[in-house]
Amino acid sequence: MGRSKALILAAVAAIGASASAQAADLLPPPPPMMEPPPPVDFSGWYLRGDVGVGAVQLTDWRHTLQPNSFGVLPNGPILPLYANMGDTAFAGAGVGYQFNNWFRVDLTGEYRIQSSYNAGIAWSFPGAANLGLDQYRATLGTALFMANGYVDLGTWCGITPFVGAGVGAAFHNLAGLTDYGLGLGNGGFGWARDTQTTSLAWAVMAGLAYNVTPNFKVEVGYRYLDMDRITSNPIACSDAASCFHERQSFNVASHDVRLGFRYLIASAPAPVLAPPPPLIRKY
Numbered sequence: 001m002g003r004s005k006a007l008i009l010a011a012v013a014a015i016g017a018s019a020s021a022q023a024a025d026l027l028p029p030p031p032p033m034m035e036p037p038p039p040v041d042f043s044g045w046y047l048r049g050d051v052g053v054g055a056v057q058l059t060d061w062r063h064t065l066q067p068n069s070f071g072v073l074p075n076g077p078i079l080p081l082y083a084n085m086g087d088t089a090f091a092g093a094g095v096g097y098q099f100n101n102w103f104r105v106d107l108t109g110e111y112r113i114q115s116s117y118n119a120g121i122a123w124s125f126p127g128a129a130n131l132g133l134d135q136y137r138a139t140l141g142t143a144l145f146m147a148n149g150y151v152d153l154g155t156w157c158g159i160t161p162f163v164g165a166g167v168g169a170a171f172h173n174l175a176g177l178t179d180y181g182l183g184l185g186n187g188g189f190g191w192a193r194d195t196q197t198t199s200l201a202w203a204v205m206a207g208l209a210y211n212v213t214p215n216f217k218v219e220v221g222y223r224y225l226d227m228d229r230i231t232s233n234p235i236a237c238s239d240a241a242s243c244f245h246e247r248q249s250f251n252v253a254s255h256d257v258r259l260g261f262r263y264l265i266a267s268a269p270a271p272v273l274a275p276p277p278p279l280i281r282k283y
Helices: 002-026
Strands: 042-064 078-085 088-098 103-123 132-152 159-182 188-191 195-213 216-231 247-266
Touching: 042 078, 042 103, 042 216, 088 132, 088 247, 103 159, 132 195, 132 216, 159 216, 195 247
Parallel strands: none
Antiparallel strands: 042 088, 042 247, 078 103, 088 103, 103 132, 132 159, 159 188, 159 195, 195 216, 216 247
């Protein structure tokens, strides 16, 4: 009897081991190990946009006169009183290329909204009993196209200082130039046709860029922008006989504060090749 019990227990144990082995065979295989995604490769090309404000400077203001219809030029003292430009705002966009971690270039275009032009002179004829005062008003708008180069000076905590320089062309529109004369009789009124001028522009700049994401950067910077010289069309007068057909000219520059962004364009993904078919041997 004891021997029978032992045989029965051995059989039950064998059946249990066989069932456990079959259950283990039915379990799904463990999931494959997931490899981390490869880093995104950027092409070097980027898009940029900028907005800002500029404190415009007017320097070397001059005016030239021609003899009036009587062949007379003012022979009394002419005293420039003031000449200035109002502040402006601007917006621009461009495309560039990042050659490496420290050097990049871009081409940009921007529009600078109209700023106010104001000037005034005092003058008199010899022996005149009173003084003449002329006040000039106009607006200046500019389209600016630049080629720029930058040197990035290293990155710390996601912040990259940079310096740069640019050269290009400024397309100026001096519009609505008027001359209000006071004193010396009843005064007068003059006006000039709008002036479109193309001039050389150059700039130096510096700033900081912040890496928001690997391909999106925000910039804040300063730029000194020189836009060369502007000369107006002749000023015609309400009293044509005594008009001196005055032209005005001046240099214009700006101290700009800019806020911008750069968006790096990702490279096209490499094509995925199908695995080769299995090798089949024939015997």
